[in-house]
Amino acid sequence: MLSRVADSLYWTSRYLERAEHTVRMVDINLGLMLDKSQVSVERRWQRVLAALGTPHDLEWNDDVYSLVYTLCFDGSQPASVTACIYGARENARQIREEISSEQWQRLNRLFHDISRLKPPSPSDTQLSEFLPALIDGVHLFQGVTDTTLSHGEGWQFLQVGRFLERASATAKLLDIYHRDVFSQADESVDAYEYLEWIGLLRTCTAFEAYCKVYTADLTYERIIEFLLLDPEFPHSIRYSIDRLHQSLDAIQSEGRGLHAAELMRVSGKLKASLAYAQIAEILAQDPGRYMRRILDQCRLIHDLIYEVYIQYSVQTALAM
Numbered sequence: 170m171l172s173r174v175a176d177s178l179y180w181t182s183r184y185l186e187r188a189e190h191t192v193r194m195v196d197i198n199l200g201l202m203l204d205k206s207q208v209s210v211e212r213r214w215q216r217v218l219a220a221l222g223t224p225h226d227l228e229w230n231d232d233v234y235s236l237v238y239t240l241c242f243d244g245s246q247p248a249s250v251t252a253c254i255y256g257a258r259e260n261a262r263q264i265r266e267e268i269s270s271e272q273w274q275r276l277n278r279l280f281h282d283i284s285r286l287k288p289p290s291p292s293d294t295q296l297s298e299f300l301p302a303l304i305d306g307v308h309l310f311q312g313v314t315d316t317t318l319s320h321g322e323g324w325q326f327l328q329v330g331r332f333l334e335r336a337s338a339t340a341k342l343l344d345i346y347h348r349d350v351f352s353q354a355d356e357s358v359d360a361y362e363y364l365e366w367i368g369l370l371r372t373c374t375a376f377e378a379y380c381k382v383y384t385a386d387l388t389y390e391r392i393i394e395f396l397l398l399d400p401e402f403p404h405s406i407r408y409s410i411d412r413l414h415q416s417l418d419a420i421q422s423e424g425r426g427l428h429a430a431e432l433m434r435v436s437g438k439l440k441a442s443l444a445y446a447q448i449a450e451i452l453a454q455d456p457g458r459y460m461r462r463i464l465d466q467c468r469l470i471h472d473l474i475y476e477v478y479i480q481y482s483v484q485t486a487l488a489m
Contacts, residue, residue, distance in 0.1 A: 177260040182330030188253035224248035238291035269317040279306030328416040336409035344460035351389040394448040407443040432473040
């Protein structure tokens with residue numbers, strides 16, 4: 170597969186996953202504002218910005234609606250939902266011949282839907298249509314991708330982008346919550362802290378799935394264990410890394426075995442560390458540092474993907 174095609178597929182998927190994650194954080198934190206809580210509005214939205222990597226030229230200014238408008242609709246802000254959808258569409262447009270017509274139609278429709286729903290100003294921001302339209306559009310694209318695109322190398326690159334972005338976003342979120350919420354937990358957890366914990370689970374679409382495993386007994390140990398180590402929940406870090414490694418292995422089998430050895434070693438090591446990790450050992454040390462190590466490994470995997478499949482030298486290409 171041409172490197173430009175692999176790059177576009179990879180980023181199409183990453184951008185869509187990032188847009189959905191941002192929308193969920195905005196939606197959940199707007200909902201939490203309706204409850205009287207000891208947690209300040211500023212603290213919650215600072216947490217959102219930290220989870221997005223503290224975007225350049227974007228900071229808390231005591232105006233929720235202005236911040237939400239920027240995060241959702243400002244196409245000039247790279248961290249915004251709109252910029253992510255524009256980026257996904259542009260990458261898909263460049264490789265129209267490599268994706269199905271249904272994929273392009275679905276993504277193009279999502280692009281026009283969010284353009285139509287953009288309010289004229291922050292004071293007019295209404296998200297009742299925008300948030301579900303974005304999430305539904307991303308889910309529909311993923312469904313159309315799975316049912317209309319051959320599950321070959323191109324499909325695998327879409328999976329790589331999707332699950333690497335998901336693992337990175339969840340690890341960063343857990344690191345931030347560990348420092349800002351869980352580290353404050355003690356024996357007497359009040360209702361407001363439970364709201365924060367529920368907010369985290371809902372941001373990861375995990376509340377109902379968590380309750381089916383642990384009932385409604387919320388403890389920060391179990392929340393971390395579920396979002397970090399559960400092998401069956403699609404938004405857990407372990408599940409995401411398992412699928413990432415599986416897709417990288419499938420791509421490797423297409424003929425780049427020697428050149429992908431280091432990439433497979435790094436992703437396999439991360440996969441094994443999560444498979445054999447025990448939550449008690451993680452909590453006994455420093456969970457935040459553990460999450461940051463996962464983030465470092467995800468960044469290394471990204472760099473190796475570029476080195477092996479996208480920015481490889483002419484000599485390397487001729488040796489394949």
